[in-house]
Amino acid sequence: MTVELLLFASYREQVGQRRLELSLPEGTRVRDLAARLEAEHAGLSLRGALCALNEHYVAPDAALSAGDRVAFFPPVSGG
Amino acid sequence: MTVELLLFASYREQVGQRRLELSLPEGTRVRDLAARLEAEHAGLSLRGALCALNEHYVAPDAALSAGDRVAFFPPVSGG
């Protein structure tokens, strides 16, 4: 299945991309996707990142479906 | 001694005046002044009135001095 991945702030800088499309096996969870991204980008640590699925916050064990839009970002500092 | 008395809201309506000058004996307290005003205006009750002396709130036992500006008014409803 294909999912869209969005990165923000320091993660965007480290990976050098704001948006990726990824092919993932069925049953992939958010934390598996994070581990894959870390494996592909030496030095990248997503420890402490917040995760969003289709624009809602989710815990790292949330399961992904085809067409989902996932986002990883640092703790938020708006306001 | 002479003091100035200001009345507001329903008291102003009942007495028919917004400002009076009164000659009072030395040692008069705010509550004595209220009693005198009630005696001079049949039907007027100042029970529950707030008292101000020179634009500050005071308790009814506050003593008056020559030249003071006293005010009697109902509970306040600003805002």
Place this chain on the structure above:
Amino acid sequence: MTDTPRQDYFFVTEERLEPLRYQQLVSAPAYGAVTSFVGTVRSPNKGQVVRHIDYQGYDAMMYTQMKVLAGELRARFDLGGLVVAHRLGRLGPGEASIAIVVASPHRRDSLEACHAAIDRAKALLPVWKYEVTEQDEGWVAGSSQAAEPL
């Protein structure tokens, strides 16, 4: 806009209140949080359509009590500029009768001070409302919190 004015601004007026102008008065880079409260004539009120409210005030004492209020707030909170404005005279539904604006370096101080300010303004300011509705009219019951009554 580089100064840091810990200044009080008090207004008693029969003209329209100007919340935006008050916000600009207290805006300064050192104060990242500005909270404003605007109270307006509510209609319907207690189920009755309000035609207007006449606000009577003891204006000299209003200024004195605004100073008292500002002193209380500055003792409790870390504040920049502070505006307390009260309108008097005849106001129609939806018109602003009171505006309070509080700047602070911190959002919590700004928000809590604004809340305290409107509560204390209602207790301290010598103002009386005569409300005229489609059914009846009369003086609005008030607060005796400020002092021991007669």
Place this chain on the structure above:
Amino acid sequence: MTDTPRQDYFFVTEERLEPLRYQQLVSAPAYGAVTSFVGTVRSPNKGQVVRHIDYQGYDAMMYTQMKVLAGELRARFDLGGLVVAHRLGRLGPGEASIAIVVASPHRRDSLEACHAAIDRAKALLPVWKYEVTEQDEGWVAGSSQAAEPL
């Protein structure tokens, strides 16, 4: 001005925020209390003179989370209109980054809802600040309150 709009207004923009316009959006005679909070770029911040802050946001999710926030507030408070506005892009000292306006029939609901709104906005809205001061620069530490982090 005779309608009673219990409506939500959400803005994510690179343009200047417009607090007065937002106050007018929610003003209606049925809602006698309007509380506004405006957050601006503070300088000095932690002793350093700020040149500017770049605000990056996930704008689609900002709108989604503003809706979440509004739902939370309406469940807890009796509200009229509600405005949540966040600016993105480069802001200088004193410029407004966030504005929240809350109308209610009651001053307590309006004030407490505004306070809750800014606290929740800081926890929920996916926005990141890159602060440039005269000494150094970097991403500003944020909040992980919204969800279990990785």
